[in-house]
Amino acid sequence: MLVPLTIGLLAVSAVLALIAGHHLVRRKVVDDLLIVVSAVIEVGLLATLVVGLARSGAITDGGERATFIAYLFTVLLVLPVTILIAIKERGQWAMGIMVSGALVVMILLGRLQQVWSPYA
Amino acid sequence: MPDGATEPSDSTNPSSSTDRTDGTGQHTGRGPGRLLVAVYGLLALAATGRSILQISEYYSRAPVSYLLSALAALIYLVATIGLARGDRASVRLARVALSIELVGVLVVGAISYAVPDAFPDKTVWSHFGSGYGYVPLLLPVLGLWWIRHTRSA
Numbered sequence: 001m002l003v004p005l006t007i008g009l010l011a012v013s014a015v016l017a018l019i020a021g022h023h024l025v026r027r028k029v030v031d032d033l034l035i036v037v038s039a040v041i042e043v044g045l046l047a048t049l050v051v052g053l054a055r056s057g058a059i060t061d062g063g064e065r066a067t068f069i070a071y072l073f074t075v076l077l078v079l080p081v082t083i084l085i086a087i088k089e090r091g092q093w094a095m096g097i098m099v100s101g102a103l104v105v106m107i108l109l110g111r112l113q114q115v116w117s118p119y120a
Numbered sequence: 121m122p123d124g125a126t127e128p129s130d131s132t133n134p135s136s137s138t139d140r141t142d143g144t145g146q147h148t149g150r151g152p153g154r155l156l157v158a159v160y161g162l163l164a165l166a167a168t169g170r171s172i173l174q175i176s177e178y179y180s181r182a183p184v185s186y187l188l189s190a191l192a193a194l195i196y197l198v199a200t201i202g203l204a205r206g207d208r209a210s211v212r213l214a215r216v217a218l219s220i221e222l223v224g225v226l227v228v229g230a231i232s233y234a235v236p237d238a239f240p241d242k243t244v245w246s247h248f249g250s251g252y253g254y255v256p257l258l259l260p261v262l263g264l265w266w267i268r269h270t271r272s273a
Contacts, residue, residue: 062177063173063174063177063178066173066177067169067170067173070169070173074165074169081158082158085154085158088154089150089151089154091151093151093152093154093155096152096155097154097155097158100155100158100159101158104162
């Protein structure tokens with residue numbers, strides 16, 4: 001996988017978690033900033049999907065390859081679903097959900113790298 | 121956040137300034153419950169995905185583990201839907217599912233340490249859910265507490 005892209009995505013996801021944490025403390029709701037940062041992450045994840053699919057043939061174990069491809073698609077869905085839930089929840093917990101969503105993206109990116117690394 | 125006493129719909133919830141209330145009669149799928157449902161949904165997805173893969177790709181390697189994974193996935197799905205719906209019957213169903221989960225993760229976790237050969241491949245519940253950051257151990261406890269919290273009138 002593209003290590004610089006993954007590191008960049010981890011960094012932006014961490015920023016998203018920090019902004020959401022800040023909003024949580026300030027009791028703000030989902031705003032443009034959160035959506036723009038999430039959109040940036042989504043674009044990066046799309047690139048990851050394309051690169052990942054193109055290179056997935058290198059993973060020789062069928063089960064591992066299936067896992068890898070499943071993660072590639074799942075990670076794309078996390079933030080849109082997170083934002084939808086956070087918009088529906090008009091309370092302080094909305095930002096708790098955003099923080100969790102950002103962390104889940106980071107965990108999934110880590111898992112992708114973990115599955116990929118033996119075949120790199 | 122909705123204080124839940126009158127089960128307001130989201131659109132009528134006037135402000136976000138109300139902090140935690142006593143939570144009596146609160147919907148299990150609102151406020152912190154929404155986070156719980158989201159995490160449950162994610163775990164259900166992960167467990168289902170893994171068990172489909174395990175059963176379709178290498179079932180013969182560890183049938184017991186894989187059937188257990190599938191059972192766990194099913195229970196997570198039931199719990200997710202039950203908590204998200206939040207009506208009386210759904211919550212009762214969710215409570216049963218969560219209890220089975222708690223017993224499952226404790227029993228399977230203990231067995232996997234005592235008799236490692238019994239579980240040659242990982243399941244959601246083996247080693248008390250260490251493969252999933254102990255989330256499978258923590259979630260049923262949180263979920264049962266949350267149901268208790270929302271139901272205590």
